[in-house]
Structures are given as structure tokens and as C-alpha cells.
Amino acid sequence: MSIVNLINRAQAAVLVLAASACAFGQDAGLNRQPPNAPDQKPAFAGQTRAPEHKTNVAFEVTTVSAGLVSPWGLAFLPDGRMLVTERPGRLRVVAKDGTLSPPVAGIPAVDQRRQGGLLGIALDPNFASNRLVYIGYSEPLENGMNHTAVLRGKFVDGAAPKLDNVEVIFRQTPSLASTLHFGCRLVFARDGTLFITLGDRSITEGRMQAQRLDGLLGKVVRINPDGSIPKDNPFVGRKDARPEIWSIGHRNIQSAALHPGTGELWEVEHGTRGGDELNIARKGKDYGWPTIAYGIEYRGGQITGGITAKEGMEQPIYYWDPVIAPSGMAFYTGNLFPAWKGSLFIGGLGTTCLVRLTLDGEKIVGEERLLTDLKPERERIRDVVQGPDGALYLLTDKPEGRILKIAPAK
Numbered sequence: 001m002s003i004v005n006l007i008n009r010a011q012a013a014v015l016v017l018a019a020s021a022c023a024f025g026q027d028a029g030l031n032r033q034p035p036n037a038p039d040q041k042p043a044f045a046g047q048t049r050a051p052e053h054k055t056n057v058a059f060e061v062t063t064v065s066a067g068l069v070s071p072w073g074l075a076f077l078p079d080g081r082m083l084v085t086e087r088p089g090r091l092r093v094v095a096k097d098g099t100l101s102p103p104v105a106g107i108p109a110v111d112q113r114r115q116g117g118l119l120g121i122a123l124d125p126n127f128a129s130n131r132l133v134y135i136g137y138s139e140p141l142e143n144g145m146n147h148t149a150v151l152r153g154k155f156v157d158g159a160a161p162k163l164d165n166v167e168v169i170f171r172q173t174p175s176l177a178s179t180l181h182f183g184c185r186l187v188f189a190r191d192g193t194l195f196i197t198l199g200d201r202s203i204t205e206g207r208m209q210a211q212r213l214d215g216l217l218g219k220v221v222r223i224n225p226d227g228s229i230p231k232d233n234p235f236v237g238r239k240d241a242r243p244e245i246w247s248i249g250h251r252n253i254q255s256a257a258l259h260p261g262t263g264e265l266w267e268v269e270h271g272t273r274g275g276d277e278l279n280i281a282r283k284g285k286d287y288g289w290p291t292i293a294y295g296i297e298y299r300g301g302q303i304t305g306g307i308t309a310k311e312g313m314e315q316p317i318y319y320w321d322p323v324i325a326p327s328g329m330a331f332y333t334g335n336l337f338p339a340w341k342g343s344l345f346i347g348g349l350g351t352t353c354l355v356r357l358t359l360d361g362e363k364i365v366g367e368e369r370l371l372t373d374l375k376p377e378r379e380r381i382r383d384v385v386q387g388p389d390g391a392l393y394l395l396t397d398k399p400e401g402r403i404l405k406i407a408p409a410k
Contacts, residue, residue, distance in 0.1 A: 016201075021065070023303055024082075030049075030052045030367060030368075030369060032049070033322055034185060035274055035321040035322065036274030036295055036296050036321055036322055037274045037275075037295050037296050037306075038275045039319060040274075040294055040295075040306065040308055040321075041308075042107040042240075042307055042319075043308070043315045044315070045093065046270055046318075046363055046364060046365065047315070047316070047317070047319060048294075048318065048319050048320065048321060048334065049316060049321075050318070050357070050358075050364045050365060050366055050367045051365075051366055051367070052366065052367060052368060053358045053365070053366020053367065053368055054368055055340065055356075055368065056145075056339075057337055057338040057339050057340060057408075058408065058409040059337070059406050059407060059408055059409055060172065060342075060406075060407060060410065061371070061404055061406055062404070062405050062406070062407070063098075063402050063403070063404060063405075064094070064098050064393070064403040064405050065094050065098035065099075065100060065402065065403045066098070066354060066400065066403075067100065067400055067402075068086055068092065068100070068395075068400075068401040068402065068403070069086045069087070069088055069090070069399055069400070069401065070086060070087035070088065070397060070398065070399060070401060071084050071085065071086055071087070071211070071382060071383070071395040071396070071397070071401040071403070072085045072087050072117065072119050072120070072329065072382055072395065073085040073118075073119060073120045073121035073135075073136075073185075073186075073193050073383055073384065073395075074121070074383050074385050074389055074395055074403070075121045075122060075123050075133075075385070076123075076385070076387060077093075077123070077127075078127065080096055080387075080388060080389075081093055081094060081095055081096060082094040082274060082393075082403070083104075083121060083123075083133065083155075084121075084395070084403070085118040085119060085120070085135060086117075086118060087112060087116075087117030087118055087119070088112045088117055088118070089107060089109065089110040089112055089117060089118050089137075090103040090104070090107065090118065090407060091103065091104040091107055091118065091121075091135065091163070091367065092104065093157075093161050094403065096341050098403070101163070102160060102162055104161045104162055104163060105160065105161070105162035105163070106153055106162045106163030106164065106166050106367055107135075107166075107183045107310070108137070108139070108151065108168075109140055110137045110138055110139070110140065111138040111139065111140035111146040111179070112138075112180035113179040114180060115138075115179060115180050115181065115182055115284065116137075116138030116146065116179055116182055117137065117138060118134075118135060118137045119136045119137055119148075119156035119182060119184035119268060120135070120136040120184045120185045120186040120197075121133065121134065121135050121136070121186065122134045122135045122186040122187065122188055122194070123246045124188075124225060125188050125192055125322065127155075129160070130154070131154045131155045131156070132152055132153070132154055133152070133153055133154075133155045133163065134150060134151070134152050134154070134169075134186050134194065134224070134225075135150065135151050135153075135186075135372075136148060136149070136150045136182075136184035136185075136186055136196065137149055137150075137151070137184075137282070138182050139168070139171065140300065141175055143177065144177040145175045145176065145177050146175060146176070146178070146179075147171055147172040147173065147174075147175040147176070148171075148172040148182045148183060148184050148196075148198055148199070149168050149170060149171045149172070149194055150168070150169055150170040150186065150194075151163075151166055151167065151168050151169065152166070152169050152225070152226075152227075153167070153278070155167060160265070162355055164301075167227075167338070169223065169225075169227030170196060170221070170223055170227055170244070172216045172217070173215055173242075174209075174215055174217070174218075176201045176205060176206050177203075178201040178203045178206060180189070180195065180199070180201060180202035180203070180252075181199030181200050181201045181202040181206070181251070181252040181270075182198075182199050183196075183197040183198040183199035183250075183252055183254060183255060184196070184197065184198070184199075184254070185197045185252045185253060185255065185267075185328075187221070187254040187256045187257060187258060187265060189258065189263070189265070190258070190263045192224075192225065193222050193223065193224055193225075193230050194222065194223050194255065195220060195221070195222055195246065195265050195281075196208040196220070196221045196222075196223070197250070197253035197254070197256050197267060197269075198216055198217065198218065198219050198220065198221060198250070198253070199217075199218065199221055199250075199251065199252035199253065199270075200218035200250070200251055200252060200289065200290075200340075201217055201219050202252070206218070207251075207289075207290050208290065210248065210249050210250060210289045210290060211248060211249055211286070211289075211290075211291060213235060213238070213240055213241035213242065213245060213248065214240060214241065214242060215242065215370075216242055216244060216245065218249060218250045218251065218289055219244075219245050219246070219248055219250060219265070220245075220246045220247045220250060220253065220265070220281045221242075221244040221245055221246055222244065222246040223244055229243045229244060233245065233246065233283075234246065234283045234284030235284070244283065246283060246284075247281045247282060247283070247284065247285050247286070247287060248285075248286050249286045249287040249289045249291070249313065249314075250269055250279075250281075250289055251269050251270060251271055251272075251277075251289045251290070251293075252269055252270040252288055253267045253268070253269040253270075254268075254269070254270060254326065254327040254328070255267060255268035255269070255326045255327055255328055255329035255346055255388050256268075256281075256329065257329050257330055257331055257344075258331075259280075259331060260331050260333050264280050264281075264282070265280070265281045266278070266279070266280055266281070266329070266331075266344070267279055267280075267281050267329075268326040268329055268346055269326070270323075270326065271293065271294065271295055271319065271320075271323060272290050272293050272294070272295035272296060272297060272298065272303055273295050273296050273297065273298045273322075273323065274294060274295030274296055274320075274321035274322055274323060275293050275294035275295030275319055275320075275321060276319060276320040276323040276324055276325070276326055277294070277316035277318075277319050278314075278316055278317055278319070278357075278364070279314065279316050279317065280317060280362065280390050282314075285314050285317055285333070286312060286313050286314060287313065287314050287316075288310065288314065289311040290303060290304055291304055291305050291307065291310060291313065292304075292308055292309055292313055293307075293308065294308055294316075294319050294321060295319075295321055295323070310389075317362055317363070317364065318357070318364040319363065324346065324348040324349075324350055324351045324352055324353070324355055325348060325349035325350030325351065325380075326346050326347065326348065326349070326355075327347045327348075327380075327381065327382050327383065327397070328346070328347035328381065328382055328383035328384040328385070328394075328395070329344065329346045329347070329384055330342055330343060330345050330360060330384045330385055330386045330392070330393070331343070331345075331386075332344075332345060332386060333386065334386055334389075334390030334391070335390055336390035336391060336407065336408055337390070337408065341358070342359060343356050343358060343359070344356070344357040344359060345357075345384050345392060346384065346394075347380075347381030347382055347383060347384045347394065348369075348380075348381055349380040349381065349382065349397060350380075351369065352371075352372075352374075352378035352379055352380055352381070353370060353371055353372055353378075353381070354370040354371045354381055354392075354406075355367040355368070355369060355370075356362070356369075356370060356371070359403070377395035379397070379398060379401075379402070380396060380397040380398065381396065381397070382394075382395040382396065382397035383395040383396070387405075389407075391405050391406055391407045392405070392406040393405055393406075394406070
């Protein structure tokens with residue numbers, strides 16, 4: 001047994017947690033601090049500030065592995081081990097006992113400045129037979145330019161793991177000189193196509209392109225596993241549009257998952273100061289950024305006149321004001337926590353909470369904040385993944401990050 005696991009077992013005795021709400025603010029623990037945009041009104045009842053819905057589930061949190069450097073994405077191998085990306089540009093194999101492999105060979109150079117680096121990861125739906133792994137990253141160019149890219153490589157296991165036959169199957173265009181808003185969650189659809197979430201790169205030049213069809217800033221794109229374009233993408237055949245585009249008008253999507261019932265892509269994107277959004281990314285739809293938005297600029301002041309709705313633009317099914325700073329998400333479908341079945345879990349970077357949403361179809365009818373008393377300290381939650389054992393696994397975002405496991409209390 002590793003030293004990490006010995007420590008974990010000792011910590012587990014004091015880490016038995018009830019599903020508690022946040023310890024600050026009002027209204028039984030949810031963050032009910034004043035909104036950043038108090039004059040803005042939701043478009044429909046329940047679009048924001050859902051009532052607290054506590055499930056009173058008793059669970060324990062243990063550390064599976066420690067010492068990861070700014071981990072960003074996690075994917076389970078068929079045998080229960082994990083592949084974890086570290087933002088500085090490393091891919092690790094994590095054994096069940098928490099042992100870290102040497103860095104996996106074959107990873108190209110990344111631009112690791114600020115929000116850049118090695119980011120989202122997904123296994124091919126046929127990984128058991130083809131061993132293909134997909135990884136998103138910020139690809140560096142000359143003169144500080146960069147863009148989001150996605151590589152594909154064949155995972156070769158062993159004492160010195162590596163990716164073979166690495167090829168770049170997607171590059172965001174245009175490239176910009178920015179170190180922010182790379183997006184980069186990778187989600188395979190039921191039909192085998194690959195969704196890639198993209199940011200607007202934050203700077204004004206990129207932000208104002210989120211509505212344009214001739215570039216890939218502020219978009220969700222959909223490609224085939226080899227990088228080719230599905231024939232049924234919404235803008236295929238239009239000379240004024242990029243054929244990769246699935247939906248437009250997004251700010252910076254770092255949370256995405258398929259709904260277990262409908263198979264649709266749900267996503268949560270970093271919004272303005274008071275405007276994180278939960279959306280269902282549907283074919284050809286426009287989600288409004290930056291023409292409409294809830295919240296205000298982070299430096300203060302209205303965004304494009306404070307407009308929150310416009311004909312032809314989709315409303316978020318839920319938004320947060322103040323924000324949670326979302327990253328990573330998972331629909332819970334396991335059997336370990338019957339009370340959580342059907343819940344949507346989202347990592348909170350800003351709140352350092354795990355956010356649980358109660359759904360009624362496409363409506364959010366309850367919210368709960370978990371891990372508010374995480375020890376030894378509250379940490380930013382970067383990714384949320386349901387494991388093959390039905391437990392929830394989280395990545396904490398820090399220079400000495402951890403993999404946490406949430407399982408029923410013993």
C-alpha cells in the first residue's frame with residue numbers, strides 16, 4: 001500500500017461529510033450574496049437562484065493521488081486506472097493506488113501561459129480495440145500567437161508509456177495572441193462524432209467573433225474522429241461558414257457532458273461577472289455572446305448595453321449571479337448514491353464547491369453546494385468524472401493538485 005493511501009485512510013476517518021451547503025451567505029447556506037447585476041431580471045421563473053435542495057447524503061472524501069501539477073482533465077482506462085492531463089504539458093497514468101507513471105511520451109509542446117496548456121481528454125468509444133486517445137491543448141506559434149488544438153494518438157502501455165502516431169486533427173482559427181479562454185472539453189456523441197468546446201480567447205478581437213460563422217472563436221464544433229467534417233453539421237455547404245461549427249455565441253466552455261437520457265450536449269460556460277450559463281448546445285443555435293449576456297464586465301460596467309434577450313438567440317436554462325466559475329461536469333447515473341441519481345454535478349473554481357443541481361426535465365429545480373468544509377483546505381475543482389465504480393472523482397486545480405474520490409460514508 002502506498003504512503004498516499006495510508007494517509008488517505010487516516011484522513012478518511014475525519015473526512016466523513018454530510019452533503020452540506022456553503023457556509024457563507026444566507027438562505028440555508030447557498031451563496032445568496034447580492035447579485036452583480038441587480039437590475040437584470042431572469043427571462044423565466046427558476047432561471048437563476050434555484051432553491052436549496054439538500055439530499056442529506058453521507059459521504060466520505062479520500063485522496064486517491066497527490067502531487068499532480070495543475071491537473072486539468074481525467075479519463076478512466078478500462079482497467080480502472082486513469083489518464084490525467086497536467087496543464088504544463090504532461091500526461092500521466094495514475095494507478096488505482098495513486099502511483100503516478102512517468103510522463104507519457106509523445107506529447108507535443110504546449111503554450112502553458114496563464115490558462116493555456118494540456119487540457120481536456122477523452123478516450124475513443126472503441127478504445128478497447130484501437131487504443132486511441134484525444135487531448136486538447138493550446139498550441140504555441142511564433143510571436144505569442146496560439147490557438148486551441150486537438151491531437152489523437154495511440155496509447156502504448158507499459159513502464160514507459162507513450163502515444164504513438166500522434167496527429168493533430170483539429171485547430172481553432174483564427175489564431176490570436178491571447179493566453180485566455182481556450183475552452184477545451186472533449187465529448188464523444190452517441191453517433192461517434194466528437195464535440196469540442198471552444199472559448200472566445202477573451203480579448204476584444206476574439207470576443208466579437210463569437211457570432212461570426214467564418215471562424216471558430218466562441219463555438220462548439222463537431223468533427224469525426226479523424227478530423228473530417230460530419231455531413232449533417234448545420235452549416236455544411238455554406239461558403240460563408242466554417243463546416244465544423246455546431247453552435248455559436250459562446251464565451252468560454254470548460255464543462256460539458258452528454259445527457260444520459262436524451263444524448264444531447266449540455267455545457268456550462270464561464271460567463272461575465274454574474275453570468276455563468278448552463279446551456280443545451282443544439283444544432284445551429286446561437287447562444288448570444290457577446291450580444292446578450294447576464295451580468296456585468298469584470299472590470300465593471302454593462303456589456304453591450306445590458307441586453308439579456310434578443311429574438312433568434314437562445315436563453316440559458318440556468319445562470320449564476322454571482323458566478324461559480326465552472327469547470328468539469330458529470331450527470332450522475334451510478335448506484336452508489338441513489339439520492340443523487342439524475343443530478344448534474346459541476347466543479348466550482350471560484351466557489352471552491354462541488355455544485356449539485358436537481359433537474360426536472362430541462363428545468364433546474366434545486367441546487368446544493370458540497371465540499372464546503374473540504375480539508376485540509378477548500379480547493380478549486382477543475383474536473384468532475386463518474387468512475388466505473390459509481391464514485392465521483394474530482395481534480396483539484398493547484399500546483400500540487402489532487403485526485404479526490406467521493407464514496408458513501410462507511
